[in-house]
Amino acid sequence: MLPSTPVRILLRRGPSGRMKVSGRRAERRLRVAVLCLVASACGGSRAASSPPGAPAALVANAGDGAVSLGWDPPAQGGAVESYRVAVTPAQGSSVTMSGRTALVRGLTNGTPTTFAVTATGAGGTGPARTVDATPQAYVAAGEAALTVAGDTSSSGIFDPSVVGGATAAWLSYSSVNFHLDAANRRVQDVGISLARSDDGGLSWTFVRSVAIPSDTTVTDTTGAVCGAASCTGRWVYETSWLVDDPTDATARYKLFAHQYFLYPPASNSTIYVLGAIVMWTATSPERLGDSPPRTVLRWKLTPPALAGGIDVNGLASDLAGCLAVAEGSGSARPDALDLALSCTYFVAGANPLPQKVVLLRSTDHAATFRYVSTLLDAPDAAPLQATFFTAPAILAAPDPAPVLLVTPAFSGIYGGCVAIPFADLEAGTLARDGGFPVDLLFVPAGTGQFGGACALDRSLAMGILRNEVDLGAPWPPTFRIIRTGRSL
Numbered sequence: 001m002l003p004s005t006p007v008r009i010l011l012r013r014g015p016s017g018r019m020k021v022s023g024r025r026a027e028r029r030l031r032v033a034v035l036c037l038v039a040s041a042c043g044g045s046r047a048a049s050s051p052p053g054a055p056a057a058l059v060a061n062a063g064d065g066a067v068s069l070g071w072d073p074p075a076q077g078g079a080v081e082s083y084r085v086a087v088t089p090a091q092g093s094s095v096t097m098s099g100r101t102a103l104v105r106g107l108t109n110g111t112p113t114t115f116a117v118t119a120t121g122a123g124g125t126g127p128a129r130t131v132d133a134t135p136q137a138y139v140a141a142g143e144a145a146l147t148v149a150g151d152t153s154s155s156g157i158f159d160p161s162v163v164g165g166a167t168a169a170w171l172s173y174s175s176v177n178f179h180l181d182a183a184n185r186r187v188q189d190v191g192i193s194l195a196r197s198d199d200g201g202l203s204w205t206f207v208r209s210v211a212i213p214s215d216t217t218v219t220d221t222t223g224a225v226c227g228a229a230s231c232t233g234r235w236v237y238e239t240s241w242l243v244d245d246p247t248d249a250t251a252r253y254k255l256f257a258h259q260y261f262l263y264p265p266a267s268n269s270t271i272y273v274l275g276a277i278v279m280w281t282a283t284s285p286e287r288l289g290d291s292p293p294r295t296v297l298r299w300k301l302t303p304p305a306l307a308g309g310i311d312v313n314g315l316a317s318d319l320a321g322c323l324a325v326a327e328g329s330g331s332a333r334p335d336a337l338d339l340a341l342s343c344t345y346f347v348a349g350a351n352p353l354p355q356k357v358v359l360l361r362s363t364d365h366a367a368t369f370r371y372v373s374t375l376l377d378a379p380d381a382a383p384l385q386a387t388f389f390t391a392p393a394i395l396a397a398p399d400p401a402p403v404l405l406v407t408p409a410f411s412g413i414y415g416g417c418v419a420i421p422f423a424d425l426e427a428g429t430l431a432r433d434g435g436f437p438v439d440l441l442f443v444p445a446g447t448g449q450f451g452g453a454c455a456l457d458r459s460l461a462m463g464i465l466r467n468e469v470d471l472g473a474p475w476p477p478t479f480r481i482i483r484t485g486r487s488l
Contacts, residue, residue: 070401373428
């Protein structure tokens with residue numbers, strides 16, 4: 001027990017040299033020390049009994065009748081035990097929490113809504129952090145073709161990847177040049193180009209070709225492409241994705257692409273499995289392509305010409321059956337680089353072969369990767385009456401409310417894209433209901449159009465970028481990137 005009457009103490013040296021205790025100041029110090037020991041009233045214990053501060057960096061994604069939220073933990077105050085989301089006006093909405101993310105559904109489209117997030121701990125509930133968002137159904141009225149001044153792609157442009165910046169934004173894309181060769185065979189050349197915007201994505205200017213198709217001879221690891229040990233055809237490059245990795249001082253900008261073999265004598269000439277994921281690096285975007293790429297990911301059928309990199313099939317049992325991985329995207333956080341990729345796998349009698357979306361992660365700037373999770377498998381596409389999902393795109397600039405843009409395939413026809421919020425990016429889990437992924441927003445392809453990989457950077461004025469090519473157009477068709485004007 002504490003003393004019931006004051007004790008006046010002071011430390012002083014007596015004649016014998018011993019320290020004696022007396023005085024009011026020493027009394028106060030002793031009482032504080034005793035209180036700290038008996039009542040745990042000092043230092044970190046006081047902070048622990050204080051309410052948490054307001055959650056930080058609250059971000060909202062506005063979808064169709066729904067909004068997904070994400071936030072960072074409070075920077076001050078006591079430890080957090082739980083979070084709560086309040087919706088105003090309530091509109092009969094329901095809130096599903098998952099760590100520091102939430103999905104709010106049952107909202108009325110067109111109604112401005114305020115979302116307030118509070119943190120609660122042993123010391124009570126702290127102040128709220130708020131964000132406003134207005135859910136809206138998707139409308140195509142704001143769509144327009146994205147043009148790149150100075151681009152000379154004869155068959156158009158496709159599959160964008162975009163990264164904003166403090167002074168400029170950068171766009172990598174597929175440069176399509178379909179043509180007939182001297183033997184009147186169809187040559188489906190695709191390369192990778194780079195463009196720059198200095199006005200927040202309102203206009204784009206061609207900067208350079210990073211990867212140009214070229215003649216090559218490769219070992220036929222499938223044993224079925226040309227009926228010989230080696231085949232002569234073309235190297236082509238498709239579905240690039242651009243990553244700004246600011247903590248990598250020597251290779252801040254990384255450009256990935258699927259390099260694969262094109263064999264014009266065959267009617268189905270794009271031999272995707274004879275390929276690999278390759279990467280260019282540079283300290284600034286305009287220098288991408290100054291040096292040749294290196295292989296970063298390979299698989300069982302990757303030809304010897306693309307040696308090196310990491311064997312995707314060996315990373316996890318869930319990847320052992322991947323015939324190829326492609327059509328991916330990347331996003332760099334301070335401590336990790338995430339890659340989302342489509343894995344094509346064999347199912348007897350399936351045409352086309354199904355795909356699943358997998359998440360890989362590197363903590364050493366793409367020197368090595370590990371398997372995190374399978375985000376989506378073919379059965380997940382059933383609610384949309386699609387056969388599988390493909391062409392995943394993680395938002396280029398990381399924030400507390402990450403979203404995956406993914407393209408549904410309808411019997412092999414790519415149709416627009418779906419925005420699915422992450423429940424936990426670190427664990428590699430998406431928001432789900434009844435076992436199926438939650439469709440936050442569906443951006444359809446135009447009528448009679450074939451789509452492709454979508455892209456979005458919140459900081460730019462273009463909104464979600466989608467693709468289209470006329471299915472019934474005479475050969476060679478024209479490929480287009482569409483700026484929807486709709487963000488999240």
